[in-house]
Amino acid sequence: MFNKETEYALxxxxxxxxxxxQDKRPGTAEVAKEIDAPHFYTAKILQRLVRxxxxxxxxxxxxxxxxxxxxxxxxxxRLISSIEGDRSFSGCGFGLKHCSESNPCxxxxxxxxxxxxxNKMVSEETVQSLAxxxxxxxxxxxxxxx
Amino acid sequence: MFNKETEYALxxxxxxxxxxxQDKRPGTAEVAKEIDAPHFYTAKILQRLVRxxxxxxxxxxxxxxxxxxxxxxxxxxRLISSIEGDRSFSGCGFGLKHCSESNPCxxxxxxxxxxxxxNKMVSEETVQSLAxxxxxxxxxxxxxxx
DNA sequence: TTATTAAAAGACCAAATGGTCTTTTTGTAT
DNA sequence: ATACAAAAAGACCATTTGGTCTTTTAATAA
Numbered sequence: 001m002f003n004k005e006t007e008y009a010l011x012x013x014x015x016x017x018x019x020x021x022q023d024k025r026p027g028t029a030e031v032a033k034e035i036d037a038p039h040f041y042t043a044k045i046l047q048r049l050v051r052x053x054x055x056x057x058x059x060x061x062x063x064x065x066x067x068x069x070x071x072x073x074x075x076x077x078r079l080i081s082s083i084e085g086d087r088s089f090s091g092c093g094f095g096l097k098h099c100s101e102s103n104p105c106x107x108x109x110x111x112x113x114x115x116x117x118x119n120k121m122v123s124e125e126t127v128q129s130l131a132x133x134x135x136x137x138x139x140x141x142x143x144x145x146x
Numbered sequence: 147m148f149n150k151e152t153e154y155a156l157x158x159x160x161x162x163x164x165x166x167x168q169d170k171r172p173g174t175a176e177v178a179k180e181i182d183a184p185h186f187y188t189a190k191i192l193q194r195l196v197r198x199x200x201x202x203x204x205x206x207x208x209x210x211x212x213x214x215x216x217x218x219x220x221x222x223x224r225l226i227s228s229i230e231g232d233r234s235f236s237g238c239g240f241g242l243k244h245c246s247e248s249n250p251c252x253x254x255x256x257x258x259x260x261x262x263x264x265n266k267m268v269s270e271e272t273v274q275s276l277a278x279x280x281x282x283x284x285x286x287x288x289x290x291x292x
Numbered sequence: 293t294t295a296t297t298a299a300a301a302g303a304c305c306a307a308a309t310g311g312t313c314t315t316t317t318t319g320t321a322t
Numbered sequence: 323a324t325a326c327a328a329a330a331a332g333a334c335c336a337t338t339t340g341g342t343c344t345t346t347t348a349a350t351a352a
Contacts, residue, residue, distance in 0.1 A: 001234065004310060014252075027328065041311050047330060059329045060319030088147065106160075106279035107271065114263050121256050133252035150340060173298065187341050193300060205299045206349030293352105300347070309338070317330070322323100 006083045009045050010127075011035040013055065013079065016065045017131035025064030052082055073126035080122065089119055152229045154191050156273075157181040159201065159225065162211045163277035171210030198228055219272035226268065235265055 002010070012031050019026045026034070032042035046065060049055045054074055057065050080088065148156070158177050165172045172180070178188035192211055195201045200220055203211050226234065 029328095038311060040313065043329075044311085044331095050329085057329060058319075059317075059327085061321060061327045063319070063328050065329090106276045106283075107267070110267050110271070114260060114267070117260050117263070121253070121260070125253065125256070130252045137252075175298095184341060186343065189299075190301095190341085196299085203299060204349075205297085205347075207297045207351060209298050209349070211299090295350105295352085297350080298348090301345085303342105303344080305340100305342075307338100307340075310336080312333105312335075314333080315331085318328090320325105320327080322325085 002080065002088065003084055005045055006080055008035065008037045008042055009049060009079060009083060010076070011037070012042060012046060013049065013074070013127045014130045014134065016055070017067055017128050018134055020066050021131060021135050025058065025062075025066045027064045031065070054079065054082075067128070073128040075123055075126050076130075077119070077122040079127065089115070089122070148226065148234065149230055151191055152226055154181065154183045154188055155195060155225060155229060156222070157183070158188060158192060159195065159220070159273045160276045160280065162201070163213055163274050164280055166212050167277065167281050171204065171208075171212045173210045177211070200225065200228075213274070219274040221269055221272050222276075223265070223268040225273065235261070235268070 012035050015031055015034050016026055028043035028046060029039055031037075031046065032039040035042070046055065046057070050057050050065070055065055056068050057063065077089065158181050161177055161180050162172055174189035174192060175185055177183075177192065178185040181188070192201065192203070196203045196211070201211055202214050203209065223235065
């Protein structure tokens with residue numbers, strides 16, 4: 001669905017957020033290993049995310065990556081768009097020529113609600129909300145699980 | 147949403163089908179121009195589609211591309227999968243690690259119905275059904291349009 | 293049967309994406 | 323102050339994707 005960079009960024013940030021909840025700041029090697037991505041490539045991607053302002057980092061001993069709790073949460077759509085543009089969310093899903101709301105292509109009507117659902121989801125969910133879901137799931141005793 | 151090759155293939159085949167309805171067999175130059183794609187690249191893609199058995203062609207004067215009416219219609223999913231695999235349709239939309247039905251990642255539940263809707267659409271719609279929609283739309287007098 | 297037309301084949305090139313590695317900088321702990 | 327640890331920077335490489343162009347093959351019309 002998304003390209004590799006986006007996928008690694010998404011998984012990496014969720015993992016970092018999850019660690020932050022437990023007062024830890026993972027480094028590049030740990031993140032890469034945990035999200036099953038190439039180490040150096042992961043490092044490069046995390047650097048880009050820091051430069052882009054999504055994430056903070058500390059160098060040197062005990063360093064690593066973390067989210068500034070004073071910054072707002074990061075909706076998935078912001079993250080994804082910043083990496084691969086909005087081609088996944090806007091425009092006609094099937095790219096037929098001259099497709100628009102006023103002159104829709106044959107699949108437009110059928111695809112519109114799907115695209116809307118996707119947009120809703122990536123706007124509502126954030127890196128942090130996903131991390132929290134993972135955290136809660138991990139820390140819910142088996143007997144309580146629905 | 148899809149890559150260029152898939153997009154051009156999709157648009158090209160729909161255009162060819164639409165011309166076939168009107169007993170015409172367009173050539174590479176015409177198809178490329180009409181779907182707004184690079185000429186030689188379009189030619190290469192159409193060749194591949196012929197080799198893959200989706201489409202027939204005739205060389206020489208009066209030649210061009212056409213669909214064998216004896217073959218079954220082509221569901222979009224078949225076309226798309228043959229070009230870029232099923233990565234668009236299967237697997238977790240967000241590629242989080244270890245995501246499966248039994249151990250779903252945090253976005254899995256939300257994404258499942260979306261993926262299902264996409265699958266339904268690309269299974270039901272065919273190149274020919276899209277062409278027919280375009281054809282009917284074109285040949286419906288304004289006053290009758292809903 | 294020849295000229296012409298159009299697809300097939302395939303060599304080639306360009307850009308984007310994915311990935312590796314070394315060096316430099318900066319922070320921390322001792 | 324110094325050693326060490328870890329991110330930052332950036333050069334470099336590989337693969338995939340997107341695209342161009344020339345030559346060959348095959349069909350048709352004259």
